[in-house]
Amino acid sequence: MHPSIILSVFIAYSLLLFIIAGITGRKSNNKTYFTGNRNSPWYLVAYGMVGASLSGVTFISIPGEVGTSGFSYMVLVLGYLLGYAFIAQVLLPVYYGRKLTSIYTYLDQRFGRITYKTGALFFLLSRSIGSSFRVFLVVNVLQVFVFDRWDVPFAVNVALFIGLILIYTFRGGIKTIVWTDTLQTTFMIAAVLVSASIIYKEMGFSPEMLISEIRDSRYSDMFIMDINDKRFFLKQFLSGAFIAVVMTGLDQDMMQKNLTCRNLHDAKKNIYLMSWVLVPVNFLFLSMGALLYLYAGKFGISIPERTDDLFPIIAMQHHGTFAGIIFLLGLIAAAYSSADGSLTALTTSFSVDILGIERNKNLSEQKSTLIRKFVHIGFALLIFFLILFFRAINDQSVITKLFTIAGYTYGPLLGLYSFGLFTKRKTQDKWVPVIAILSPVLCFIISYNSAVWFNGYRFGFELLILNGLITFVGLLIISKQEAENKIIS
Secondary structure, three states, X not given: OOHHHHHHHHHHHHXXXXXXXXXXXXXXXXXXXXXXXXXXXXXXXXXXXXXXXXXXXXXXXHHHHHHHXXXXXXXXXXHHHHXXXXXXXXXXXXXXXXXXXXXXXXXXXXXXXXXXXXXXXXXXXHHHHHHHHHHXXXXXXXXXXXXXXXXXXXXXXXXXXXXXXXXXXXXXXXXXXXXXXXXXXXXXXXXXXXXXXXXXXXXXXXXXXXXXXXXXXXXXXXXXXXXXXXXXXXXXXXXXXXXXXXXXXXXXXXXXHHOOEOOHHXXXXXXXXXXXXXXXXXXXXXXXXXXXXXXXXXXXXXXXXXXXXXXXXXXXXXXXXXXXXXXXXXXXXXXXXXXXXXHHHHHHHHHHHHOOOOOOOOOOHHHHHHHHHHHHHHHHHHHHHHHHHHHHHOOHHHHHHHHHHHHHOHHHHHHHHHHHHHOOEEEOHHHHHHHHHHHHHHHHHHHHHHHXXXXXXXXXXXXXXXXXXXXXXXXXXXXXXXXXXXXXX
């Protein structure tokens, strides 16, 4: 496609988001921005959260990863179901029962102010790095296929993208995100369906032949039986359950959308619907990956060194304009989905948890709104500079390591919430930050040396479980039993 067509699609999609933002942002205030006035239809939230769960990493990376990992990722997705059930039955009643705006307020009520700030700061760190990385993956593709052809600097590309997100989320906040997420989910799924349909037709297979071709290829391997492999099926399943808990149930970005539902009953329906929809949707992305490799093999297309580039190359260089436009819309939707909700969640957490604008009764609505807007702009700038930092590194392995390290910060959150929910002990508040910092450091050391220390065993996603367990044990060491009437459970 000509770059002007690509840019026109980008602008048209952005204008559509502005229209939605204009409608949803009318008569908005801080309550609208933070909670959506707790009036969102549960099925709309569920559908939109599917796209938010997928993000740019799933859209770009999962199909490419099939070449080396097969369908093993699907076992992780099946584990999600267990994790989402825990969220619905355990975490949501806590959040709704306490009428929380930020989910980290629970830590203040259960343990104390220092623990509360620690949990919020770990989220802010992890989400800032993680969201910037996800956006970088997608914006980098736009740079290669569009802006490089016009010699537009990468910084201008990123500034345009972040600026557009800043504008359409500025007023409506989470209420706007709930509606734009539905649009973005639709385009991400449509992009995969259209591309898969074109590949299916060009390869000339019947449905039975295509299914057989995928099933008989190495790409469809799902259950890895080697216990020392990072993708060992039991590791994947248990890790999936815990990943769902921490990256949805303990993540302000995802839970803020869920907390816009009218009541607990609707919120539970939302979680269960989303979890079951994610299963066929992720299977679709994996099947798309297998199709891409089979298509490349049949038509002599070289597999790129970075497998993340396989889907964009085939969609935009080997298919027609229509397919390219649909793929581009899915790509843009993935980028927006990775950033807009995160920007709102970061703003909410910093405003509520760190600055305490809800606790400060002396702040007028006008003053607190002004503070929230400054915070919103500040995090937009932070994401902008982090993306430029990733570009400056220009080393995929280093960037991936940074993303992995950011993921380590969810372990302490898992340990903190587990300790709060499943014990009646009170921690020594001032020592909690020490435990929360030591836990990821110990996990990194263990993971780095695991092959030597544990007879070839290599940690995969289950490192999250170990991280949470170390935090839990650390909290147990610095805790004491409280009188029953003093416990806030």
